[in-house]
Amino acid sequence: MSGHEPKRVHPLAALLIFLGVGGLCASVALAVNGHSAALSQALFLISFVPFVAGQVYHHFKRQGDWFYRRFRTYENFRAEAIEEARQVRHEKGNAAVVRHLRVLYPHLPSTMMTRLIKEL
Numbered sequence: 001m002s003g004h005e006p007k008r009v010h011p012l013a014a015l016l017i018f019l020g021v022g023g024l025c026a027s028v029a030l031a032v033n034g035h036s037a038a039l040s041q042a043l044f045l046i047s048f049v050p051f052v053a054g055q056v057y058h059h060f061k062r063q064g065d066w067f068y069r070r071f072r073t074y075e076n077f078r079a080e081a082i083e084e085a086r087q088v089r090h091e092k093g094n095a096a097v098v099r100h101l102r103v104l105y106p107h108l109p110s111t112m113m114t115r116l117i118k119e120l
Contacts, residue, residue, distance in 0.1 A: 008065065013058035020051025066107040077112060081105075082119065089120050 027044035031037065071077040081101065088100045094117065101113050 007062075010058055010061045013054045013061065016050040016054030016057065018054075020047050020049070020054060023047025023050070060109070063107050063109045067109055067112060070105075074112060074115065078116060078119070081116060085116060086120055089117075094120075 023043055024047045027040045027047060030040040030043065067077070071080070081104070085097050085101065089097045097117055097120070098113065101108060101116070
């Protein structure tokens with residue numbers, strides 16, 4: 001098996017993005033067909049909410065999926081990362097720990113990073 005797995009599309013993220021794109025299309029259709037400019041502009045702006053929410057949801061779900069595939073539990077992550085994080089904090093400070101963890105684990109959810117740093 002290659003090192004790349006197919007990217008999973010989360011159904012809720014896809015639904016939210018689809019709703020946002022549908023709203024954008026509907027607002028353009030309203031504007032082209034001569035309906036109220038205020039209505040089409042409002043629908044256009046409102047359509048960005050589900051679109052952006054779907055993107056954000058998908059991002060965080062992918063981070064969580066990566067974490068689960070890589071470590072399974074927080075304890076496994078902690079066992080791997082705590083000693084090196086303590087050494088970096090001792091030598092360079094807390095900000096360096098964040099940078100170090102971001103380099104080692106670029107998909108690490110910020111909640112897991114924060115939890116580890118609190119335990120240092």
